[in-house]
Structures are given as C-alpha cells and as structure tokens.
Amino acid sequence: MSAAYLNQYFEHQVNAASPEQLLIMLYNGAIRFIGEAEEFMVKGKIAERGMKISRVIDILSELSATLDHEVGGEIAANLDRLYDYRIRELMKANLHDDLEKLGMIKKMLTGLRDTWLDAIDKVHAEMAAEASEGIAKKSEAAPVGYRPLAVAL
Template identity: 45%
Template structure:
C-alpha cells in the first residue's frame, strides 16, 4: 500500500468515527437536519455527474438521495403524533422520490433542481427550529405543498 493510499484510508476511518460521534451526540432535530444535508449533497453530486456524463456515478448519487429520503426521512415520521402534517410530509417524500427517479431515468437536471429546492426549504425549516432549541416531536409546521403533477404515477417499489 502506498503512503497516499494509507493516508486516505486513515482519513476515511477518521471521518467515519467523527460522523459516528456526531450522530451519537446529536439531538433528534439535528439528526433530521443531517439527513437533509446528506440528501442535498447526493442530489448536487447527481447533478454534477449528470452534467459530466458519468452515468454510473449519477445513478449512484441519485440512488443515495432516494435512500436517504425513503429510508431515513420518510421512515422516521411519527404518523401518530405528527397527524396530518406527517402524512403531508410522507406524500412530499414520495413525490421527491418519484421526481428523482424520473430525473435519473431521463437525465432531467430540472427535476433535480426542483427536488433540491424542496430539500433546502425543509432543511432550513428544521435548522431554524433546532437552533431555537425547541425541537418538536413532529415535523415543522410549514412544509411545501405536494404538486398535483404526476399524482399517482409513482412506481418506486411501493404503491
């Protein structure tokens, strides 16, 4: 193993340990913000790879964003305490997943930008709540409305 590879491996290990420590000590609100940050980064990488023509990397980045939204944000919703708001967020997450799927399938950077805007808005709302120190047990009060376009056409593994 070369010195450069050894340094990269050490830095990767350090980064993983640092992330694990951050996650273990983070409040629930901060964890949600971290999930949004991860999804935002993945969408941005997907857009960059789309622009550069790197199809495999584009697909991997968009798939990562879909996983964060579906397996992180959507699954963590508390539908009993969150009520209608949690239901609206779930619908919005399904909408974003569908838009990301379409963006990946048809190389639509505009759809990536649209989802990116939604994610940034949601992250900003959570950050303002988290910074204020009043982390609610349910989602923030204002979430973007789910557009009616493509309603019912989502075919990403779940109906």
C-alpha cells in the first residue's frame, strides 16, 4: 500500500470515529509511540527517539486541551495535572536517556486507556439496556389487536 493511500484511510477512520473511538485512538497512538521511542533509545537513535517522544507529547497536549472542566470537574482537573506531569516526565526521559521512565509512562497510559475502555463498555451496555427497556415498554403499551409487521416470512 502506498503512503498516500494509508494516510487517506487513516484520515477517513478519524473523521468517521465517535468521540470515544478518537480518545482510544489517541491513547493507542501514544502507547505505540512510546514503544517505538523505547526501541530507538535502546538502539541509540537519538533523533528518532526524540521525534516519537514529541508525538506522545503532542497527543497528551491534545488530550489535555480537550478536557471539559465544566462537565468533568475534579476528574478533568486531575487528568489535566496528570497529562502535564507526564509531559514533563517525557522531556526528562528524553534528556536523560531514561528507559525506565518511558516504561512507567507507557504503563500509566495503558492503564488509563483500559479504564476508558471499561467505562465506554459500561456506558454502551447501559444504553443498550435502556433501549431494550424502552422497546419492551412500547410493546407493552401496544393497542389491542396490534401485530408487528413480519419482516422475514
């Protein structure tokens, strides 16, 4: 596949994604870039490592900028501080060639991503249950003699 085709495909994926999917995509990207930065650190490829760490910093900055402090309250404030702290830690890890620090940041981001995945799954399950409940209530209130249309005969 050509790079142009891959970029077009990725752009479509981003444009078609829900906010939850975008959040997970950002976390996955940050985790992947930290892994790549770790590899470059081991190989002594300073410029490449710096580029990957910069990508992680960009992602954390974006996650921080999109926090809704009115809705999120204390949780949003805590995440904002956490992202800021991790950005500073990434800079230190890059400056001091600290592989262990990169690993700790990757572990933290993986934990946050997994927590978001659990929360998203829970919300989707609750929405599905509410939708099923709503359908059941509608069918209970159906007029006498009402027969739903049989789609597959």
